[in-house]
Amino acid sequence: MSAVLEVTNIKKSFGGITAVDGVSFDVREGEILGLIGPNGCGKSTLFNCILGQLTPSGGEVKLDGKVVTGLRPSELNKLGVSRTFQLLQVFPKLSVRENLILAGQEHQGNMASRLVGRSDAGLTEAANQMIGFFKLDHLAAEPAGGLSYGQQKLLDAAMAFMGGPRLVLLDEPAGGVNPTMLSDLKERLVAINREKNATFVVIEHNMEFVMSLCSRVMVMAEGKVLAMGKPDEVRKNPAVIEAYLGH
Amino acid sequence: MSGLAKPLKIALGLIVIAGLIVIPMNFNRYGLFILSQWTVMTIAAMGLNLTLGYAGQVSLAQGAFVGIGAYAAAIMTTHGWPLPAAILVAIVLSFGVGWVLGYPALRVQHHYLAFVTLAFSTLAFLVFRNESWLTGGIYGISNIPRPHVFGIATNKPLPFYYVCLGLLAIVSIAVWWLIRSPWGRAFMALRENPLRAQSLGIDTRRYTLMAFAIGSALGGVAGALYAPLTQYIDPVPFNLSLSLDLLMMVIVGGAGFYFGPFLGAMIAVLLPEWLRFTEGYYLMLYAIAVMGLLIWSPSGILGILDRYMAARRTKAASALRAVAKSRLETAQ
Numbered sequence: 001m002s003a004v005l006e007v008t009n010i011k012k013s014f015g016g017i018t019a020v021d022g023v024s025f026d027v028r029e030g031e032i033l034g035l036i037g038p039n040g041c042g043k044s045t046l047f048n049c050i051l052g053q054l055t056p057s058g059g060e061v062k063l064d065g066k067v068v069t070g071l072r073p074s075e076l077n078k079l080g081v082s083r084t085f086q087l088l089q090v091f092p093k094l095s096v097r098e099n100l101i102l103a104g105q106e107h108q109g110n111m112a113s114r115l116v117g118r119s120d121a122g123l124t125e126a127a128n129q130m131i132g133f134f135k136l137d138h139l140a141a142e143p144a145g146g147l148s149y150g151q152q153k154l155l156d157a158a159m160a161f162m163g164g165p166r167l168v169l170l171d172e173p174a175g176g177v178n179p180t181m182l183s184d185l186k187e188r189l190v191a192i193n194r195e196k197n198a199t200f201v202v203i204e205h206n207m208e209f210v211m212s213l214c215s216r217v218m219v220m221a222e223g224k225v226l227a228m229g230k231p232d233e234v235r236k237n238p239a240v241i242e243a244y245l246g247h
Numbered sequence: 248m249s250g251l252a253k254p255l256k257i258a259l260g261l262i263v264i265a266g267l268i269v270i271p272m273n274f275n276r277y278g279l280f281i282l283s284q285w286t287v288m289t290i291a292a293m294g295l296n297l298t299l300g301y302a303g304q305v306s307l308a309q310g311a312f313v314g315i316g317a318y319a320a321a322i323m324t325t326h327g328w329p330l331p332a333a334i335l336v337a338i339v340l341s342f343g344v345g346w347v348l349g350y351p352a353l354r355v356q357h358h359y360l361a362f363v364t365l366a367f368s369t370l371a372f373l374v375f376r377n378e379s380w381l382t383g384g385i386y387g388i389s390n391i392p393r394p395h396v397f398g399i400a401t402n403k404p405l406p407f408y409y410v411c412l413g414l415l416a417i418v419s420i421a422v423w424w425l426i427r428s429p430w431g432r433a434f435m436a437l438r439e440n441p442l443r444a445q446s447l448g449i450d451t452r453r454y455t456l457m458a459f460a461i462g463s464a465l466g467g468v469a470g471a472l473y474a475p476l477t478q479y480i481d482p483v484p485f486n487l488s489l490s491l492d493l494l495m496m497v498i499v500g501g502a503g504f505y506f507g508p509f510l511g512a513m514i515a516v517l518l519p520e521w522l523r524f525t526e527g528y529y530l531m532l533y534a535i536a537v538m539g540l541l542i543w544s545p546s547g548i549l550g551i552l553d554r555y556m557a558a559r560r561t562k563a564a565s566a567l568r569a570v571a572k573s574r575l576e577t578a579q
Contacts, residue, residue, distance in 0.1 A: 051446065077448035089443040091436060102436055105429040106448035114429040121429045163448060 003065075004029050004167050004199045005050070010059035012042075012049050019045040021223035022059070027167070032193055032200045034214035034231070036207075038244050042223040043203045044086060047169050051083055052076050063167070078106070082165035084156045086172045086203075092145025096136055096155055099144050100127035104162035126162070134158045134188060150177040154185060161192060167199045174206045182206075186213055207245070211235065219244060271408055279404035280476075285516045286411040287472045290418050292496040292508035294465025299494070300502035301426060302458030303438025304352050308364040309493045311371035312341045312463045314485030316470025318375060321388040321480050330394035330475060334414075337471035338464045345463025349456040368487050375482035387481030391474050411472055418468060425461070426505065434458055438503075499537060501549030510548055 003026040012020040020042040027033050035043050048054040050061050052073045061069045063079060071079075091099050105114060105121040114121060131140050134154050139147060144155055153173065160168050173189075174182050186209065192198050204210045210217060211231040219227040219234055221243040227234050234240055271282055295309040316337035323333040351363040375382050382388070393401045394410065401407040425431055433454045436444035441451050474480050492515055500511025518536070522529035544551045 053442070053445070072450075072452075073445035074448050074450045077446060083446050085443065085446075089440060091439050091443070093439065094432070094435070098432065101429075102432045102449075103447045105432065106450070108429075111453070114433075115425070117428075119427045119429070159447065 002029055003027060004063065005201075006060075006062040006065075007046075007050060008060045008062070010046065010049050010061065011057045012045050012054060013057050018223055020049060020056070023220070023223070023225055024059075025218055025225060025228060027199055027201055030193070030197050030199055031216060032189070032202060032214045034210040034217040035201055035203045035220065036205070036210055036217060036244065037220035037226070041220045043220055044171055046220070047083065047171055047201075047203065051081065051169065074106070077163065077165075080163075080166040081169070082160040082163060082167070083169040084160045084171055084173055086175065088149070088152050088156065090144040090147075090152050090155050090159065093143055095141050096131060096144055096147070097124070097127050097140045099155060099159055100130050100162050103159035107163040123162075130158050130162060133191075135184060150181045153177050154181065157185065157188070161198075164196070165198060167201075170200060170202045170204075172203055172205065174204055174209045182209065189213065267412060268409075272405065274405075276404050279408045281516060281520060283404070283408045283411045283476050285512055286408075286415040287469045287476060288493070288496060288512040288516055289509050290415055290472070291466050291469035292493050292500070292512050293418060293422050294462040294469070295493050296462075296497045296500075296502060296504075296508045297422065297425070297434070297465070298458050298462030300497055300504070300507060301431065301438065302434040302455065302462075304349075304455060304458055305357060305361045306348075306364045306459070306462070307361050307487070307490045307494065308348060308368045308371070309462070309466045310485055310487065310489030310491075311368045312345065312466030313470040313473060313489060313493075314371055314375055314482070315341050315344060316467030317474040317480050317485065318382055318388070318470070319467070320471035320474040321391050322381065324392050324394075324475065325388060325390065330471070334468060334471040337467040341467030341470075342460045342464040345466075346456050346460040348463065349459030352455050352459060353452055365487065365490075368490050372482055372486050375485060382482070385481060387479060388474075389479045391478045391480065393475045393478070407476065411476065414468065414472060418465060422465075423505065430454070430457070435503075495537065499540060499547055501547030501553075504547070504549035504553070507547055507549050514548075 005027040007026065008024050010020055010023045011018065023042070023046055035046075037043055045054065049056040052068075052071050052075070055070060059069070060067055063076075063081065068076060068079065091102065094102065101120050101123045104123045104126060108114070108121045108123065109117060128140070131137055134157070136151065136154060136158070139151065144152060147155065153176065157170065157173055160170070173185060177185060189200065190213070193200060202210065202214060214231060216229060217231050217234045218225060219237070219240045226243055227237045227240050229237070235245065271279055274282065291309055291313050294312070295306060298304050298306050298309075319337040319340055320330065320333040323336060324330055348364065348367055352360050355363060376385060378384070379386075393407055395401065396406070396410060399406060401410050426434070433444070433449050436447070436449055437451055437454050437458070445451050496511030496515045497508060498511070499514055500507030500509065519529055519533055522532055525532060540548065544554075546553070
């Protein structure tokens with residue numbers, strides 16, 4: 001399996017604080033990589049550096065072997081890299097369907113066709129499929145702001161998949177989602193992973209979720225990689241138990 | 248507006264359009280001038296509504312773009328060019344300048360951006376006043392001709408009002424199309440959450456510049472109509488107070504609502520006329536009315552309507568849920 005994403009020696013400092021301190025890892029095509037670690041260990045900062053929302057102080061990010069460090073988030077998204085957010089980031093005034101159309105529209109045609117072409121960019125059908133896939137049918141026409149927290153999380157994830165991405169970085173998708181909805185979400189993620197051969201990196205604190213979903217797990221502590229391996233190996237690693245999992 | 252049934256909306260629209268065509272036939276010169284002014288201000292405010300209301304970029308320079316359009320039209324038509332050519336030049340010129348003015352918005356936002364655009368507004372005013380070789384300086388440009396449309400002279404107020412109304416119709420359709428297109432959705436995304444927009448592949452830089460350029464271009468269109476309407480222009484009407492007036496029209500009508508500028512311009516242009524009987528007090532009453540409105544509804548007049556419709560929808564939805572629940576209980 002070839003690497004979709006190669007991260008080499010990424011560093012990010014804010015003033016005197018080094019949030020990410022020389023992190024290197026790769027993500028293989030079609031895998032689900034878990035990323036765990038205590039709060040403030042640099043997971044989200046690492047995501048933001050990979051996705052171009054922050055400029056790393058040093059290091060390199062490669063997508064399919066090509067250097068993409070310093071590209072803007074919108075450019076990376078066009079290359080097939082998508083993300084979800086830790087905090088809710090849906091467009092509350094737009095309906096669920098409109099949110100999904102918005103999430104896919106920049107992947108259709110060009111600026112001119114988006115101006116003179118159809119107002120839904122030809123995406124209503126695709127949006128409806130995604131709505132069905134995430135079991136949001138009864139809410140399709142509702143403004144996204146009126147949905148429950150868990151439903152908005154599902155919508156946020158669905159939006160990340162509208163452009164048909166190859167690589168999706170999910171930042172705490174399970175946070176605040178009730179158990180029934182969580183098993184739905186997991187089932188959906190596994191299905192997309194298998195059917196579309198999409199690759200995921202998942203930040204999550206819910207250990208059960210991570211251990212059952214991911215093929216490999218990377219543990220971060222104080223801005224560095226503490227361990228990397230299969231879920232079972234990581235779970236037994238004394239350093240990980242010490243820093244994060246507890247006894 | 249979304250709460251009304253579609254046939255009712257269409258009927259209402261047709262009545263308003265018919266009214267705008269038929270009723271002014273009985274108006275005197277002054278009435279027609281005021282109504283023509285309303286169409287011009289509506290076009291300019293629609294432009295600002297795109298930039299500010301939809302895309303969320305504050306601008307205190309819309310009046311300057313009306314000035315750019317007005318001077319372009321005045322200079323060209325007094326040199327024998329037809330008005331359509333002048334309108335085209337006004338659009339291109341204000342689109343280009345608006346695009347450049349958009350660049351600061353890529354770095355600064357909100358009140359910082361307001362100050363940048365305010366500085367531009369002052370700069371434009373100084374150019375209108377001081378570059379007399381081009382603009383006639385404080386003496387302005389007079390004898391601006393009105394166009395012939397399909398061979399008909401529009402020197403009289405009524406035919407020229409129809410020219411204004413026709414252009415308002417074209418602009419309205421174009422803006423309606425724009426805000427319903429993926430561009431309109433991208434503008435809203437820019438306003439609501441630029442970070443999320445970027446991560447969905449939306450090139451926020453390009454859309455920000457476009458929002459500025461298109462909004463400014465509509466200011467230019469309004470100016471290109473203003474010049475033949477008044478047939479005389481000088482720098483004074485295009486100073487900062489016009490930008491502030493236009494900002495007020497957008498906010499009072501309802502920023503980010505399609506019909507906001509129509510309503511806001513109506514209030515700004517007509518209300519002072521209606522309050523004239525109060526003589527010296529009309530400006531005070533006007534100011535108090537505006538303050539009262541904005542305290543009551545910061546999202547403008549259409550914001551009130553929107554809240555009312557939303558409340559009605561919620562009520563209807565809860566009623567449906569209650570019915571469903573009682574049926575469920577009966578079934579058990």
